[in-house]
Amino acid sequence: MFSLVPTCKGRHVSKFLPSLRLCCQLFSVATNTLQFSSDGFANENKNDDIDLLFQSCTNVHHAKQLHAFLVVSGKVQNIFLSARLVNRYAYLGDVSFSRITFDLIPRKDVYTWNSMVSAYVRSGRFREAIDCFSQFLLTSGLRPDFYTFPPVLKACQNLVDGKKIHCQILKLGFVWDVFVAASLVHLYSRFGFVGVARRLFDEMPIRDVGSWNAMISGFCQNGNAADALDVLIEMRSEGVKMDRVTATSLLTACAQSGDILSGMLIHLYVIKHGLDFDLLICNALINMYSKFGSLGHARRIFDQMDIKDLVSWNSIIATYEQNDDPMTALGLFYSMQLLGIQPDFLTLVSLASILAQLSDAAKSRSVHGFILRRDFFVQDVVIGNAVVDMYAKLGAIYSASTVFEGLPIKDVISWNTLITGYAQNGLASEAxxxxxxxxxxxxxxxxxxxxxxxxxxxxxxxxxxxxxxxxxxxxxxxxxxxxxxxxxxxxxxxxxxxxxxxxxxxxxxPRKSAIPWNAVISSHGVHGHGEKALKLFKDMLDEGVKPDHVTFVSLLSACSHSGLVDEGQLYFHMMQEQYRIKPSLKHYGCMVDLLGRAGHLNKAYSFIDNMPVRPDASVWGALLGACRIHGNVDLGRIASERLFEVDSENVGYYVLLSNIYANSGKWEGVEKVRSLARNRGLSKTPGWSSIEVNNNVDVFYTANQSHPKCQEIYQKLSDLTAKMKSLGYVPDFSFVLQDVEDDEKEHILNSHSERLAIAFGLISTPPKTPIRIFKNLRDGACSCGDYW
DNA sequence: ATAGGGTTAG
Structure with missing residues (x-):
């Protein structure tokens, strides 16, 4: 027996009941009083009831109940009712049911086809919309009408498709329909064809706000905020007022182009015209202030909204996620859950990034599980890419690549994400x-x-x-x-x-932004050209480019590598006084390095003591490095004790401390540090040198024996050493940090990775070829992404 | 009964 009462589980029962009652009443109205004939309703004045019947289906489950009822009562034969089901399923977000219903309709009319095409467009399945439209033209033998074209034009994802449709419209003579014309204007402005859009617009016999919006929003979607704002001025000078759609489009465009001034002016306009409680406008405002980094504004708008939808929640969560406040973002996600709002795949995109930022491996895996259960990976590439990125950022590069392999859809960004993941985890050859x-x-x-x-x-x-x-x-x-x-x-x-x-x-x-400056200043610093780095900084200021926090990291590190202590201190103050940049731990680390490297070890130590924030491992590490350079065992021991309190995992610091002991011949200290590191399960990151010969990179580790040309390399090295010794070369054993005999020390010196690489270079290239050796573990070297 | 212009994204 067919039941009219949908099962309702969960906490929405009270909300659910009225519409359910209505639904049942209407079902009885439909069964008892409506008369159907094969071509329509006999009783015309019951159309309102039919509308209510469809509208009362507020979820797919309701729609299926109604559908079943129509099937059982045979009314599904009525093509109007079936087409309405197609629409309803699409409206409720289930196009696959729209399609099933559509396929079962035996004699389709234009309305049926239009409904199916717009169902696809509504759910963003543009490719299928176009395919369905082609099928319509080829198989139905029907003539499309002017309801057909606006959705089809929206579905065009490139100008070629759009132009084809434009030709069909011209042939059928629908160009002057207000909606069709607006869609065409939108098409051309969306793809950047300003002139064509303009001409079509000027030729329109009737123009309303919608027509203006078509052009403005097209420009906005094309990232062309400037043209959009010009059209806005023109529109207002013709006495047409901005409406909610105009404002929403423009706010989004201002957010994208970083046009703070225009964005705020539009916000003012919105307030003045009482549109500041409009859902879509508020969502757009949250997004805009988020892009401008004005968290306070974004939050205030969110808090003042009386109706919030999923987009509002996603937007505010993304605001904190993208402005380096993952804790607040996560808190908001929890509040959203408490309200019983179901997250969608975009919520999960933010959540993945939040958990990566918090390096919360356990919660990250449960996010992955949630996405799998909901089948979100098939919905959109973005979510897959976000999960790959999440695992890569957590250092779980193996999981990242497994997820990548399993993605149903991969685009160029998926590949880029995996490449970046490998590169940032130090696995360049995998990348x-x-x-x-x-x-x-x-x-x-x-x-x-x-x-x-x-x-x-x-x-x-x-x-x-x-x-x-x-x-x-x-x-x-x-x-x-x-x-x-x-x-x-x-x-x-x-x-x-x-x-x-x-x-x-x-x-x-182009060097209007600080990014390329940061790179070029840092490069000169790393190469020890401190003066040139300072000169570049001066040029930067002369060209009116505003330095950011990265610029000062580059600059301070340049000063420290060239021993420019006074200059470094000057810039450290300039950064705070003149540019109001609060020093980060990186800046403090640079300052300790600057003072320590120059031998002012005690100054460096008291600098750390006076820091307003808790020093992290990199700050203590800088002091430890300085102790190594200046052979200060006592301070080195203090620094390392404090260091291991905050980070006992990084092997680099154990190596530093052990080198300090070794340099002063305290071998028992060396052994103690080494066993400490061993007991904590840490192994030394090996140093290597590489050389590129014939487009191929060869990597050498110390005392490498596995290279195919190993024998020749060692032969070459021993020839060279003999030649050098005959010219008076005496090996400097102070660089050998092991407690062994002198001939062993000489062997260790000879098998340093750089030497192996040089020897390989000499035997593999013609004479006088420049030899370029590359080393890892370089002091002060950063990765490219640090510049922005 | 179907139609234009609008918000979140790796």
Whole structure:
């Protein structure tokens, strides 16, 4: 027996009941009093009841009940009712049921087809919408009407498709319908064809706010806020008032282009016209203030909204997620759950990033599980990419790659995310391998994100020739003037020892933002050209570029590498007084390094004591490094004790301390530190040197024996040593930090990774070829992403 | 009964 009462579980019963009662009443109205015939309603004045019947289906479950009822009572034969089901299912977010219903309708009319096309458009399945429309034209033998075209135009994802549709519209003579014309205007402005959009707009016989909005929003979606604002001025001068749609589009565009002034003016307009409680406008405002970094404004708008929807929640959560406050973001997510609001895939995108920021591995895995259970991976690529990124940021690169493998849809960003993941986890050759695999997929077109992810990987192994190949491709794609790609290239040339080329590139990229400046200042600092770094900083100020916190990290570290103590202190004050930048732990670390390196160990120590924030491992590490340089065992011991209180996991610091002991011949200290590290399950990150010969990077570790040319390399080294000794070379054993005999020390010196790489370079290249050796574990070297 | 212009995103 067929039941009319839907089962209702959970906490919405009280909300649910009235509509359920209404639904039942209407079912009885439908069964008892409505007369159906094969071509429509006999009783015309009952249409209102039919509307109510459909509208009372507020979830897919209701719709299925009604559907079943229509099937059982045979009324599904009525194509109007079936088409309405198609619409209703789409409205409730289940297009697959729309399609099933649609397919079962035997004799489809234009309304049926229009309903199916718009069902696809409504749920964002544009490709299927276009396919359905083509099927309509080819198989139905029916003539589309002017209801058909607006959704179809919206579904066009490129101008070629759009132009085809435009031609069909011209042939059928629907151009002057207000809606069709507005859709065409929107199409052209969306793809940046300002002139065509303009001409069509000017030719429209009737224009309302909607027509203006079509043009303005098209420009906004094309990232063209300036043109959109020009059209706005024109629109207002013709006496047409901005409405909620105009405001929403423009706010979004201002957010994207960073136009704070216009954004706030529109906000004022919105308040003045009483639109400040409109849901969509508020959502757009939250988003805009979030992009401007004004968390307070975003939050105030959110708190004052009396009706909030899922977009509002997602927006406010993303606001905190993207402005480095993952704790607050997570708290908001919990409040949302308490209110019983179901998260969608965009909520989960933010949540993945939040948990990565909090490095909460356990919660991250449960987020992954949640996404799997809800089948969100098939909904959109974005969510898959977010999970890959989450695992990569947590250092679980194996999980990241497993998720990547299993993604049902992969786009170029998925690949970029995995490449970046490997590169940032220190696995450059894996990153390079992924990039190689990506090139086997013809449909994946690399974009600027690809270059930004692969260039640092090449840089980190010193693969200059490979990197230059990418530089070539970048030029071909006209992306060499992109700030981010350009900065990666500058960083690459600089790290590979070609500062001149780095500077040449720097002179070509747009440098209104601090990003390329940060890279070029840092590069000079790392290479010990402190004066030049200061000169570049001065140029930056002269060109009116505002330095940011990264600039000062680069600058302070440049000062410390060149012993410019006074200058460093001056800039540390300038940063706070003049630029109101609160020093971060990185800045404090630089200052300790600056003082310590120059030998002012006690000053450095008291500087740490006077810090207003709790020093972290990097600050103590800087002091420890300085103690090593100046052989101060006592302070070194103090620094390391404090250091291991805050971070006992980083091997680098154990190595430093053990080197301090070794330098002063305290071998029992060395042994103690080593066993401490061993007991904590830590092993030393091996140092390596690499050299690129014939487009191939060879990596050498100390005392490497596994290289195919091993024998020749050691032979070459011993020849060279003999030659050097005959010219008066005496090995300096102070760099050997092991307690062994002198001939063993000489062997250790001879098998340093740099020497192996040089010897390999000499035997593998023709005479007079420049040999460029690249080392990991470089002091003060940062990765490219640190510049922005 | 179906239609234009609008918010969140890796």
């Amino acid at each position: 390079i391998e992924v990039y190689r695999m990506m090139q086997e997929y013809k449909e994946i077109i690399p974009n600027h994100g690809t270059w930004v992810s692969i260039l640092p990987a090449y840089t980190s192994v010193g693969a200059l020739q490979q990197g230059m190949k990418i530089h070539g491709r970048v030029i071909k794609n006209c992306l060499d003037l992109d700030v981010f790609v350009g900065t990666c290239l500058i960083d690459m040339y600089a790290k590979c020892g070609r500062l001149d080329d780095a500077l040449l590139l720097f002179s070509q990229v």
